[in-house]
Amino acid sequence: MSIDTSDVPAELRAAVLAALRAAAVDEGHLSVQLVRAERIHELNREHRGIDEPTDVLSFPIDEQVPVAGPRELGDVVVCPEHSHDVAEVTVHGVLHLCGHDHEIDDGEMLALQDEVMAILGGAP
Secondary structure, three states: OOEEEEEEEHHHHHHHHHHHHHHOOOOEEEEEEEOOOOHHHHHHHHOOOOOOOOOEEEEOOOOOOOOOOOEEEEEEOOHHHHHHOOHHHHHOOOOOOOOOOOOOOOOOOHHHHHHHHHHOOOOO
């Protein structure tokens, strides 16, 4: 079992791996893309019906449904122009890929995000 981070920018691999460890995910592939404000605005409008740019979007693929071959976790799209901390919003997006949702939990996802950021040496 292993994590394939070949489609993650090198400067974000530590953040991705820390988030996956915190979420107890030890196998699969994911991608992280850095995009401009225009692109994330378009994606946010298409997929969430929100007509404005945002900092991060997550697109889970297998959502823990058994599939043949390596697990495909999904894609995280980050807009540095709208991010206060690119590593932190990447962690946020990866936690969403792992099934966490701060909009319906009791603060667990954001607490986990803070823990990951503390491990990485960033401010929670």
